[in-house]
Amino acid sequence: MTKVLIAFYSRSGVTEALATAIADGARAAGAEVRLRRAREVVSAEVINSVPGWAEQAAALNAKYEAPTEADAEWADAIVFGSPTRFGSVSSELKAYIDSLGGLWFQGKLNGKAGSVFGSSSTPHGGNESTLISLYTPLAHLGLIIVPLGYADPSLFKAGTPYGASSVSFNQATPPTADDLEVARFQGKRVTTVAKALRPA
Numbered sequence: 527m528t529k530v531l532i533a534f535y536s537r538s539g540v541t542e543a544l545a546t547a548i549a550d551g552a553r554a555a556g557a558e559v560r561l562r563r564a565r566e567v568v569s570a571e572v573i574n575s576v577p578g579w580a581e582q583a584a585a586l587n588a589k590y591e592a593p594t595e596a597d598a599e600w601a602d603a604i605v606f607g608s609p610t611r612f613g614s615v616s617s618e619l620k621a622y623i624d625s626l627g628g629l630w631f632q633g634k635l636n637g638k639a640g641s642v643f644g645s646s647s648t649p650h651g652g653n654e655s656t657l658i659s660l661y662t663p664l665a666h667l668g669l670i671i672v673p674l675g676y677a678d679p680s681l682f683k684a685g686t687p688y689g690a691s692s693v694s695f696n697q698a699t700p701p702t703a704d705d706l707e708v709a710r711f712q713g714k715r716v717t718t719v720a721k722a723l724r725p726a
């Protein structure tokens with residue numbers, strides 16, 4: 527069975543919804559999936575200064591384990607997801623990526639499939655720049671980057687060639703049916719590519 531790790535950060539559930547749709551697509555393609563949520567890295571003082579953050583984090587952490595080094599080693603494919611933070615990746619997801627230095631040093635991630643997804647508040651608020659910024663650590667880790675291109679009709683309605691995405695309008699709008707269709711396609715595509723890469 528092809529093993530897919532979906533490691534994401536989500537504060538208010540938008541990126542989480544994309545993650546679960548990617549998991550559905552991967553499972554439909556025959557994958558075993560681990561869904562993991564990266565944990566907060568800022569102080570309790572900062573978290574408590576933002577209404578609802580602590581409660582949202584506690585609810586999501588009850589649903590998902592934190593991603594570990596062992597999860598990344600286990601996986602044939604690693605799919606990273608993040609909400610946009612000033613046009614780039616969240617520090618919470620980046621902290622998980624940075625924890626993979628030991629595996630990187632041993633070359634243990636070389637040749638696995640890698641893919642990315644994310645969400646932003648506004649249509650031009652940095653969705654694509656966030657996904658492209660995630661391509662950089664994927665390359666350093668030695669992952670074989672799996673973009674979506676326009677390889678499925680869903681990409682002509684939503685998403686990006688770099689990965690699934692959604693625009694939440696300040697977290698008020700969950701991913702649309704079209705966004706979720708792209709996400710399911712991403713799960714299938716990354717599973718298919720990881721399966722093909724495994725013998726190599």
Ligand SMILES: Cc1cc2nc3c(=O)[nH]c(=O)nc-3n(C[C@H](O)[C@H](O)[C@H](O)COP(=O)(O)O)c2cc1C
Binds near residue numbers: 539541609613653
């Ligand atoms: C500190 C911070 C920075 C953000 N920066 C951006 C940004 O540059 N562009 C944007 O469109 N949204 C930005 N957002 C909004 C989130 O990326 C957006 O609401 C996202 O859909 C939330 O996803 P989540 O529910 O998975 O946490 C920012 C949010 C925070 C808290």
